[in-house]
Amino acid sequence: MNATTALRPYEHPWEHITDELRRLDVWIDAGLQSMTAPADDPALDPFRGLVVTESEAKQLLLDDGRFAAIDHERQQELDAWDGYIASRVSSTIQQGIPLPLLRLRDAFRLSDRDVRCLVAAMAPDIDRKYEKLYAYLQDDMTSKFATVDLLLRLSCRSESERRDALPRLLPHSPLSSLLRKEQPDGGAARSALSRPIRADERIVAYALGLDWTYAGPMAGIRRYDATEIPPSLMTDQDVGEKLQAHIAASSSSPVVYLLHGPTGCGKTLQARLAAASIRRGLLEWDASAAPAEEEPFREALELAIREALLIGAVPAFDRLHALAGDRRLDWLADRLRGLEGPAFLLSEKTWMPERPLEGAAWIDVPLRLPDPAERRRLWKAAADGAFALSDAEASALAAKFRFATGRIERTVRTAERLLEWERGGSRAEATLDSKALHRAGYMQVRHRLGEKAVKLEPKFAxxxxxxxxxxxxxxxxxxxxxxxxxxxxxxxxxxxxxxxxxxxxxxxxxxxxxxxxxxxxxxxxxxxxxxxxxxxxxxxxxxxxxxxxxxxxxxxxxxxxxxxxxxxxxxxxxxxxxxxxxxxxxxxxxxxxxxxxxxxxxxxxxxxxxxxxxxxxxxxxxxxxxxxxYPFPDPAQREQLWRSTFPKESPVVHDIDFEYLSRTFDLAGGPIKNVVLTAAFLAAEDGVPIGMKHMIEAVKQEYKKTGKVLLKDRLGAYADY
CATH class of the missing domain: 3.40.50.300 (P-loop containing nucleotide triphosphate hydrolases)
Structure with missing residues (x-):
């Protein structure tokens, strides 16, 4: 660990965690030296951790081993590691390279001792050697993860330090939100000090710089970076500017902004712009997808808030209107009272908690849909360079889709991908086809009309x-x-x-x-x-x-x-x-x-x-x-209907008397289609083209279906059919 090496920045979070684990190894070695002496009877040595001998019990009364043996030599080694890591961290910060472990420390207000405990808790998930070491240190081969007691032994040197550190490992502390309590093998009851503790899997992945995807109720989380929105794509500018000015003036204060308005009015966009004005992203969670039971709901809520802290984003809770009259709104309000910074609530309808949020401001922000003229401008601005939209085409899109900027942008990007797929990856003619925007627009809509209505495909011109x-x-x-x-x-x-x-x-x-x-x-x-x-x-x-x-x-x-x-x-x-x-x-x-x-x-x-x-x-x-x-068709219109119902490729004999059919049978368009289709199947069964014989038989079936009587003398020359 020479000075030149120490000044080299960490190029990846894994390097930083590796050095922290090496420093942890020094503490573990000291802990091994301070353990209770082994049993006097060598025959019992294989059962170490399973039995307690009389000599061990007496030794525990004399020396409980609650602190690692940090002698002068180990103190020098720890000091060397402290200086080495600090030097590399400083160099890394100067290079502008982010270190997740430092982000965890700052976001959750952890002390240096908290960080050491966190590293010790995540160690078995990084290197399996720590499973055996922890089992040995705890004199229990079934205990492969750190307990509260072990974390205290590996981070404290005195009674005062232990007294200060213990509350940090108890529930509802900043550090405990990064940990999870493991159930001991067999579900046996344990004291508070002997319960196994692990770092949450998400925290391990974050500290190592690994990608992470939530599942379950958190699967719907959407993350928006603090990117700037072009002025041409902004809507409701007066409200947006007022919102941004307010959040900038109170960015560190607990403020809840309720943005409400109809679907498509730009609630998410306004929240994104406000968060970006204080250089933060937005983490949006669909609260309507949260668990219905209280404990799972509160756990999921904590995960959403923790994720926002991890990535430095402002939390936003979407679709609150779906929880109207639901106890989950009360549980959400309980948690909002404990927030330390801004948060957004997004809803189609306004809402107010029954009890005021003590210590937090509540700002009600109504939003409106962009009017057609504004939507037309947004469509042209978003499509600029990708689709050559005329005023008429932009107006048609604005009239059909009541979208704000966010959905309009997604529609344009989706339409580009659709055209690339249809043209084999080529985008050469993308600007010529605005119809793709209509198809892509419908892909952005999530409605439930299909539950109470039947969608008809418009195939006719x-x-x-x-x-x-x-x-x-x-x-x-x-x-x-x-x-x-x-x-x-x-x-x-x-x-x-x-x-x-x-x-x-x-x-x-x-x-x-x-x-x-x-x-x-x-x-x-x-x-x-x-x-x-x-x-x-x-x-x-x-x-x-x-x-x-x-x-x-x-x-x-x-x-x-x-x-x-x-x-x-x-x-x-x-x-x-x-x-x-x-x-x-x-x-x-x-x-x-x-x-x-x-x-x-x-x-x-x-x-x-x-x-x-x-x-x-x-x-x-x-x-x-x-x-x-819609009048009943006259004979001339009926003849048009008879002729137009046959596809061009259908085999039809030349003797079909369309004039006779239209003059003789008082049928509207729907029944005429039924007759032609029935005749086609009759001809297919006979293996011949469609002829008058099939048509007359199909007419007879149509009359029978409706209860009408078709007299034989009415068929004239075709009575024999």
Whole structure:
């Protein structure tokens, strides 16, 4: 250990820990010399640690061996190691190389003796030789890990030091949060001094500079470094600047910031910016995924707070609204009272603990969603250099996805990876395809619409719709309203005049099979939007308040992605109102009004479909923006439907009389598709192309299915079929 060697910095945390263990070896050697003399009877020597002889007992009364024998020679050796390690640590700090063990010392306010105890506790997890040494030192071959007593023996030289060190190893001390108590073999009861103690696995990995991944309730932890956000991607700047100024002025004080607002308003982003303003990262934990039982919850909470201390981040607890009415909120509040620095709570709704946080400030920070114009700016700024977004494309994304900066950035990065995959790793034409942003945007949305609705894949285009021109025109007008609402409401200022009702509500009425569902699919494809079909007859509940809850869940989840909501069987709820004769009638009308209210509040497209327009109340239909009536197709439209239903590659004989089929059979689009598909299977069974024989047989089956009578003389020339 010459001076030149001592000044060399530690290049890796492992080197530092290795030197600390070498210093520990000196203490262990001193401990071996101070142990009680062996048994007088050599025959009992193999049973050392299993039996206590009379001579050993007497020796314990004379000299309990609670302190290691630090003579002059060992003191010189310890001093040499102290100087050597201190010199290398100083050189390492000067080089700007981080040492995790020093970070642990500073973050958890450990003394030098605490650090020595911690190194001794983690030693068996680094080198197995310490298992045997500790077993020998403790006169117990089953005790392979350090006990409280052994840690005191290897770190204290006097009664006063032992008295000061003992509380540091007891529960609720800074050092104890880095340790874990091992259950002794067989679960036998032990005194407080003889209970095995190990360094927590996470602490061992951290001290050695190893990567670590949490499992269980901690698996959802997200870590954000203290990186700067470009000014072009910032939202709600006034609130952000105020938040940053406050946390900078009270960075060492216990302050709890409750950031609350709707999903997508940028709560995480604002917390990241505030933490970065004091040069700290953010550690975000989804509290809703925490254990429901009290003890596991508190343990997981301690792990989250400890992890934030380890990496020097500000702790943030997300999705508190999911714990509304839950005891876990009370347990969280209990722990917040003991924090020593800032913390963030993120929730969709505001919250206040029942009891004030003594000694800690509580700051309530409401946040709002970026408006469409601001979201359009964010999309263009985030996509700059990766996707050449036009104003119209950026507006479409802003209208569909109510994202703040964080999700917009993730969407752009995800879209880039999607294009690389689709093009075999090439990014040459990435700027030409903005459709990837829509696909990537849906990947960022985590909603539960699939639990109460059925997702429909929009496979049809405008040319597949066989409808009158005026009907198609209404459908296109509705699409254009969504496409250009950023101009009307944003640029032209109409948003100030319309506080709500900016979404699009439509009512499709007409007989079954006339194209209502297909129209919704065409519109979804036109706007690159998700389409969910909800059966209103299943949403209506006989229990008071349950229908409203079901509807509220649907709209809340849809808000995340701007999905198109297609409510089928609308007459189940929108029947003509009768006089209120009982409580059931009263609440039925309330449910209907509630649905209309949610439709007006929803920023996306809502479609109601019914087969019986005569059952609808005029007072309600006046609140619908578009009423699209689907007439029963006339013969000319039916012929188009018959012809368009056959795929190009299907084998069809030339004698199919489409004009006869459309003139003779009064079938709408849905039944016509059923007939064609049935005929195709009949032809496949016969091993021949599809012909009139198969078509007539399929028509007969369709009539039987619906209970209609098909007379033989109506078939004319095809009666023999």
């Amino acid at each position: 405008w040319e597949d719709l066989i409808l009158p021109d005026d009907t198609k025109s209404l459908l296109r007008q509705a699409c254009n309203r969504l496409s250009y609402r950023h101009v009307v409401f944003g640029e032209w200022g109409f948003e100030r005049k319309f506080a709500y009702g900016k979404g699009i509500s439509m009512l499709f009425t007409g007989p079954p099979g006339t194209g209502k569902t297909m129209s919704a699919m065409v519109m979804a494809r036109e706007m690159d939007a998700e389409l969910y079909r909800i059966d209103l007859s299943r949403m209506v509940s006989k229990y008071i308040g349950e229908t409203e809850k079901n509807l509220s869940d649907i709209f809340d989840e849809a808000q995340l992605s701007g999905a198109i909501l297609f409510f089928d069987e609308a007459d189940a709820l929108f029947g003509k109102r009768s006089e209120v004769k009982d409580a059931h009638d009263k609440y039925a009308n309330m449910e209907t009004s509630y649905l209309l209210q949610k439709m007006e509040e929803y920023d996306g497209l809502t479609i109601l479909a019914t087969n019986f327009s005569q059952n609808l109340d005029e007072a309600f239909t006046r609140r619908i923006q578009f009423i699209v009536r």
